[in-house]
Amino acid sequence: MTAQPDTSRASSSLLVHAIPSLILAVAATVLFWWNPFGKPPQWASLHVVMQSNVPGNVQLLYDVDGTGLHKGHLVVQPIPGGNQTSHIQFRIPSGRLVNFILDGLDRPAEVEIDKCWIAAVDGEVAAILAPTRLKGSLMNAVPGAAPGSVRFQTQVNGKPQGIMYVAHPAIDLTAEPPPPLWQIALVFLGTLVMCVFVSMGLAPRRDHCKEALGRVLAWSQARPRRSILAVAVLSVTMCAYPVIFGGKSYISPNNGMPLLYPTLPTTPGVPNGERAKNPVGSDIGATMYWHLPASMIEHRAIFHDGEFPLWTRYTWCGTTFFGQLFTMIGDPLHALTVITGGAAWAWDTFFVIAKILFALGIGWLVWRMTGSLSSALLCTLSAPYIGFFAYRFCHVATFSVCYAPWLLIPWVEGVRTKTHRQAAAWAGLLLLAEWCQINSGTAKEALMLLLFLNAAGLWIVLTAPECWGWRLRRGGLFIWAGVLFVLLSTPLWLVFLEALGKSWTQYDKPQIYQAQPSLLIGLFDDIFYRQLEPLEFLFNPSANFFVLLGVAWALVRIRTLIRDRYFVAVLLAAVPALAFVFGIVPPWLASSIPFIKNIYHFDDTFSCILFVVLFIIAGFGVRECLARRESKEWIGDWVCAMAIIGVLLASYFGFTQAIHRTARSFVEAGDELIKSPFFVDYTTVLVIAIVILPLAMRATLRDRQAGPIWALVATCMFATLHFRYGMYFDTRFDHYGLNPKTRVDLRDVPSPAVAAIRQATAAEPARTLGLASTMVPGFNTILGLESISGPDAMQDPTMLRLVEALHIPRRDQWRLVVFAQAYPAAHRGLDFLNVRYLLGDSSDSNPEGVRLVKAYDLAVFESDTAWPRAFFTDTVMPYRGVEDFAHQIEMGDGRPFAGMSPEVRSKLPLPAKDLAQRVVAKAFNYRLTNNTTTFEIDAPSPGVAVLSEFDPAGDIRAYVDGQPVLCLLTNQVFRGVYIDKPGHHVVKFAYWPHILGPALWVGTLGLIGFLVSFGIWFRVRPRQAGTVPAKMDEPTCLTNSP
DSSP: OOOOOOHHHHHHHHHHHHHHHHHHHHHHHHHHHHOTTSSOOOEEEEEEEEEESSOEEEEEEEESSSSOSOGGGEEEEEEOSTTOOEEEEEEEESSEEEEEEEESOSSSOEEEEEEEEEEOTTSOEEEEOOHHHHGGGOSSOEEOSSTTOEEEESEETTEEOEEEEEEEEEEEOOOOOOOOHHHHHHHHHHHHHHHHHHHHHHGGGHHHHHHHHHHHHHHHHHSHHHHHHHHHHHHHHHHTHHHHTSOEETTOGGGTOOOSSSSSSOSTTSOTTOOOOOOTTOOOHHIIIIIHHHHHHHHIIIIISOSOOOEESSSTTSEESGGGSOOOTTOTTTHHHHHTTSOHHHHHHHHHHHHHHHHHHHHHHHHHHHOOHHHHHHHHHHTTOOTHHHHTSSOTHHHHHHHTHHHHHHHHHHHHOSSHHHHHHHHHHHHHHHHHHHTSSOSHHHHHHHHHHHHHHHHHHHTSSSOHHHHHHHHHHHHHHHHHHHHHTHHHHHHHHHHHHTSBOTTSSOOOBOOOGGGGGGGTOHHHHHTTSGGGOOOSOOOOHHHHHHHHHHHHTHHHHTTOHHHHHHHHHHHHHHHHHTTOSOHHHHTTSTTGGGOOBHHHHHHHHHHHHHHHHHHHHHHHHHHTTTSTTHHHHHHHHHHHHHHHHHHHHHHHHOOOSSSOOSSOTTOOOOOOHHHHHHHHHHHHHHHHHHHHHHHHHHOTTTHHHHHHHHHHHHHHHHGGGSBOSSOTTGGGSBOOEEOOOTTSOOOHHHHHHHHHTTTSOOEEEESTTSSOTTHHHHHTOOOSOOOOSSBOHHHHHHHHHTTOOEETTTEEOOOGGGHHHHHHHHHHTTEEEEEEOTTSOOOTTSEEEEESSSEEEEOTTOOOSEEEESOEEEOOHHHHHHHHHHHSOSSOOEEEOHHHHTTSOOOOOOGGGOOEEEOEEEEEOSSEEEEEEEESSSEEEEEEEEOOTTOEEEEETTEEEOOEEETTTEEEEEEOSSEEEEEEEEEOOTTHHHHHHHHHHHHHHHHHHHHHHHHSOOOOTTOOOSSOSSOOOSSOOO
């Protein structure tokens, strides 16, 4: 008989290869259909010519894809007031426009719409919408002044109203059609067949592949630190390749913030035609308005003035700089930005190196604490791809989190070393990590990371399997490092605390912001958080779903892992942090804890701790997943892990969908929290990937035939969990991803208007104010122009009360904003503050009371009545309180004068004199450095020299003709000195915090302690191999703790 082929075995073999190939074919088909990295979506536009009697924001809600009117389809554009005719353009995605709602304004106003039309992608007019045809959806609408226009009130009976338009039929705005069905089928079948053949072709060579992989693993096992470093560099390079290779930047002007100009492009010199990145909730302004300018202040102070940067004269008429604690002046990596004067490439290098340190630190901790190098390499690869780096796109909190793993590494390594000398070296690294942490640019995040991670490290030492004598000696080394850190950093934190006690901050009144526990799934992907925000803006940071997978697996194995002291240490750090983030710690309790109560946003601050410890917990989970792959219980572990993830998802959807019948609920009756189409698609893909990934990893290591193709499946699923947090050039999911814009050197902004003001203020200093949104406060520091407000975290309360009394509006708690039409009301106050120059849009109306110097790229206006920066006067006016002093400015003759409190005025040997007869002489020959202001005056008689720069109580040293004199608080917030005789005088004011001297002595004590400790460490040489010491360095423990 003829032998028959074993068809069952052949079909079984084919099925083994077909299953992973089918998964890859589906993945390739979805990728082809979506085409995320193809041509970015095209944009049509709705044009509206309209007027409003008050400034505000016009909102457009549209539907171009048939998903209805929802928050993902909301566009906002500003409009000036004063019934100025404005042409507003709303950019909307291409598609078929079904309907839209145009809200006249976001506040009560009277608006008039003159014209309205829709343009397709190519710019051709797709539809002209006559306003008179649209007024049917309005109440009390009347014809406007222009033919065919309509005028209406934006609110009727307290309710907003707008124009609602429904297109019959839908207006075609040239959407790119999806690929045809035959192409989709071709991609699916082609990928399936190719993967099957490749998998079957590799099956006979599996031993060769296994041998090659074994050599790589052997090399990694022999060099674990190098392996982790190599993966960290590779991962960050892949994540940030547009910055590293593509000329993009974390601090590009086109990343979405108004800077010099109120509209795009926001600065001169940026690439034409580049679409700005919408920050979608990320706090980009903190770096663009404060930290980038801070690096320039430090460069000018050190390399131009030869001074340590203690003061800044660019905001709030001068304020403490070093006392803000956020200067980063002590961070070794930050030195590159200081040396280069804030070069964009230096900041980009800073961010990239910091993320490499984060990935390396996470991998190191996972390797040492779990003992699994495979788990460590996977966590290292995952570390740069977390939602936190999107939430803090270019915020300096990035550095706080990136340095955080290095607070725990010394404790872990210090316990593992054999000798106290080796442990002392790791304690030195802890001291360096703590120093970098306090200089990382944040206060809240840095303090909590220092507290929680050092506590976890101390727990590791105290639970070490050694005797208590060993634990106390080993722990004493690290505690001593902490004491040295406190002493060495005294000039930082003591000056900060002293300045904080005299300042106003938005955190003064405790306000506890936490997240709902049902949003716990959002801790692992911010897309769940974002559904609660209009326009799906970011409002809390996240890790990623790979971390979720590891954490879920660790919870499944917690009965075993709880015996591991490393696991317990990070678990003890994670639990209270989770409790603070998700409201388990009640607000009344949180608001009663000193220092912590002023954190304000507990949700994102304590999340920073979780991003470190959750990675370690995930490392334990991944280790268990890989180590138990041959166990029969593995499938049970997988089911339980998926069940935990399912519970988190169910809790989220229940919270965001359920409506209570009578009691208060998150979603009220008649309302609906609509999830965006991207959320639905992306979440579906995430869930599929997190289900398949552990199965694919197990099959890769167990399947003798299809192992290589399963490895490719695992790679695809791993990439799916991470892709959204990588950086790209333009994509189809820009709103949900990271696409930094072109790097621009802001050290020399080529603005003719700015250059003209710089030249005018070179001999006689004066301050400059941008009207409305021109020259946003903070950016003026980059331009080298002094102004009267800025994003400083600490502000003087008297200065704030004074500007309010002078009718200068304050917005967002840190910006003084004056519109052209409101300038006359603030004119006297701005003159008093030495605001001589104004910058405004050339198309705007000229403010009353100033003259137009010239219209450059911006219009430059000058106030001829502005007070000089410094002057002499022979008369001092007493006043009582801020309101009385502001009244004197408003009702006076407009000339400079000196005012003091009655208590101070009574001590001056100046006769009473009619204020109208006062003598005023301007100062001259100014010499300005970062911390000092020097000028000369010709005094015809005894009197007072006044400098219109802020006077922090007790921190100003004053000199007249080289002799120290008492600095007098003058004009509520400024500086003055008594001139006791007529003649020519040189007056100098220097900022030196009175607490800085004692703080430096304490810091010196810490430095001496460090040097002595280093000397002892250096002299205690390690024993050479082969020698037998006469006495043991460490006594043998007779009893060890378990």
